[in-house]
Amino acid sequence: MSSEAPAMTTSDDSDPERETARDKALGWLRRLNSGEATGDDLAALSAWRAESPAHAREFAEAAMLWTLSAEAAAAAQAGATLPSPAGMHAARRLPRRAFLVGGGALAASVAGGLLVRPPADLWPSLAELSADYRTGTGQRHTIELARRVSVEMNTRSSLDLRAAADGVTEVALLNGEAAFAKAEAAGPDLVVSVGPGTARAAKASFNIRKDGPLVRVTCVAGEVEVRCAAAAAALRTGQQVAYDDRGLRPVAAADAEVVTAWQRGLLIFQREPLSSVIDEVNRYRSGRIVLVDRQLGRRQVVATFRLDRINDVIDFMAKAMNLPTRSLPGGIVLVG
Numbered sequence: 001m002s003s004e005a006p007a008m009t010t011s012d013d014s015d016p017e018r019e020t021a022r023d024k025a026l027g028w029l030r031r032l033n034s035g036e037a038t039g040d041d042l043a044a045l046s047a048w049r050a051e052s053p054a055h056a057r058e059f060a061e062a063a064m065l066w067t068l069s070a071e072a073a074a075a076a077q078a079g080a081t082l083p084s085p086a087g088m089h090a091a092r093r094l095p096r097r098a099f100l101v102g103g104g105a106l107a108a109s110v111a112g113g114l115l116v117r118p119p120a121d122l123w124p125s126l127a128e129l130s131a132d133y134r135t136g137t138g139q140r141h142t143i144e145l146a147r148r149v150s151v152e153m154n155t156r157s158s159l160d161l162r163a164a165a166d167g168v169t170e171v172a173l174l175n176g177e178a179a180f181a182k183a184e185a186a187g188p189d190l191v192v193s194v195g196p197g198t199a200r201a202a203k204a205s206f207n208i209r210k211d212g213p214l215v216r217v218t219c220v221a222g223e224v225e226v227r228c229a230a231a232a233a234a235l236r237t238g239q240q241v242a243y244d245d246r247g248l249r250p251v252a253a254a255d256a257e258v259v260t261a262w263q264r265g266l267l268i269f270q271r272e273p274l275s276s277v278i279d280e281v282n283r284y285r286s287g288r289i290v291l292v293d294r295q296l297g298r299r300q301v302v303a304t305f306r307l308d309r310i311n312d313v314i315d316f317m318a319k320a321m322n323l324p325t326r327s328l329p330g331g332i333v334l335v336g
Contacts, residue, residue, distance in 0.1 A: 018054065025058040030286075030330060037136075131158035131174055137286050138307065140262075145169055148183035149190055154209075154262050155284050162193070168200075177209040179220075179263055197228035197243050206235070207259050213244045220256045267305045274299045274321075277313070278335070285310045287331015296323065296336045 028045050031037055049056045135141050135153045143151045143159075146169050153159060157176025172193040182190045185203040192199045194208055194215045204222030208215065217226050219235035226233045228243040233251050235241060240254035261268045267284070269277055275297030278289045284307055291297050299321065305313055317323045317335055326334040 018058070021054050021058040022062065024048070025055070025062040026330070028059060029062055132160045134158040135176070138284050138310065145171065145190075146187065149187075150181050152179045152181075152263060154178060173208055173210055175210055177207070177262070179205070179207045179260060181205045195243075196245055197226060197248075200225045200227070207256075214242060215244065216240060216242045218254045218256060218259045220260060261304075262307065265307045267307060267310075269301045269303050269305075271300045271302055273297055274301055274317075277301045277303075281305075281310060281313045285331065287333070289314070289333045289335060291335050293336035 028048070031041060032045075045059075049059050133141065133143060133153060135155055135157050138155055140155070141153045143153070145151060145161075149169060151159065151171065154177035157178055158174040159178060160172040160174060162170035162172060167188045168191045169188045170191040170193065180190060180192060180199075180201070182201055182203055182205075189200050189202050190204075192208060194210050194217075195213065197215060199206060199208060199217050201222060201224045204224050205220040206222075206224045207218040207220060209218075217224060217235065218240040219237055221237050224235045226235060226241050226243070226248070228248045231248040233241045233248055235251065238253060238256055239251050240259075241251045242249040255270075258268045258270065267280060269280075272280075275291055275294070278291050278297075282288055301321075303316060303320075305316070314325055314333055314335075318325045323335055328334065
C-alpha cells in the first residue's frame with residue numbers, strides 16, 4: 001500500500017459538506033463576537049473543531065478572514081494600501097491551499113491559538129471567559145462587593161474577585177472598564193489590581209479603563225492612591241493618571257462627565273479625531289468599523305451618541321460627515 005497521501009485540489013469550494021462546515025465556522029465566530037459566548041460555548045467549539053480536520057481548517061480560515069479585517073485597520077493607520085473586498089476574497093483562498101498542504105493538525109493549531117489570543121480583541125480570550133464576572137458587547141453590570149461598596153462594569157469587561165487579606169476588599173479588573181465606588185471611609189479599603197498596578201481608596205468614586213497594556217485611572221470624587229512598580233500618585237477629584245509596564249505617567253486633569261458618560265448610556269466626543277471615535281465605538285458594537293483612509297481619521301468630531309442606538313454612528317459618518325461606507329459580513333463596516 002502506498003504511503004503517499006491522495007492528491008488534493010482546491011476546486012471543492014462548492015462541496016455541500018464544505019459549505020456547511022464553512023457556515024458553521026462563521027456561525028461560531030459570530031457567536032464568539034456576540035458578547036454572549038460562555039465557557040461552555042468554547043468547549044463546544046473545541047469539540048466541533050476536533051471532529052474532523054475539515055472543521056479545524058474551516059474555522060482557522062474563517063478566523064484568518066476576521067484577522068485580515070483587523071490588519072486592514074492597522075494598515076490604514078500606518079498609511080499602507082488597504083485591500084479591496086475582492087482582495088479580501090482572494091486572500092481568503094490562499095490559506096486554503098496552505099492548510100491543505102500542512103494538514104488538519106496545522107489548522108487546528110492555528111485556530112486553537114486564535115482562541116487563546118484573539119486577534120484585535122474580536123472576541124473574549126480564555127482568561128476573560130473564565131473571569132468571575134464578564135459583560136458582553138453593549139452590556140453593563142453592577143456588583144455589590146460589600147456594604148456601600150459597588151462596581152459597575154462597562155461593555156466587554158471582565159473582573160475577578162480576590163480573597164480578602166490585610167484588611168482590604170480586593171478585585172482585579174482583567175480587561176475593559178469599570179466604575180468603582182466606596183461610599184464610607186469606615187471598613188476595609190477598596191483595592192483594584194489592574195495590570196502591573198493598583199488603585200486604592202478609603203472613600204472615593206473612580207473609573208478604571210484597561211486598553212491592552214495601558215491603564216487609566218480617573219478620580220471622580222474623593223481620593224485615590226495609584227501605584228505602579230515603585231512609583232505612586234495621589235489622585236483627587238477631576239484628576240487622571242495612566243500607567244503600563246513602563247510605569248506611571250504624569251497626573252493630568254480629566255473631564256469626569258465625559259469619562260463616566262457610559263454610565264448614563266452615552267458616548268460624548270469633544271473635538272476628538274475620527275480615528276479615536278471609531279476605536280471607541282468598536283468597543284460597543286459587534287463586528288468592527290474599519291477606517292480605510294488615515295487622513296480622514298484626523299477630522300475632528302463633536303457629537304453625543306446613545307449607546308442603545310450605537311449604529312447611529314455609521315449614519316452620522318455617512319450623512320453628517322459625508323463619508324462613504326460599505327458593509328461586509330460579520331458586522332464589518334469600511335469607512336472612507
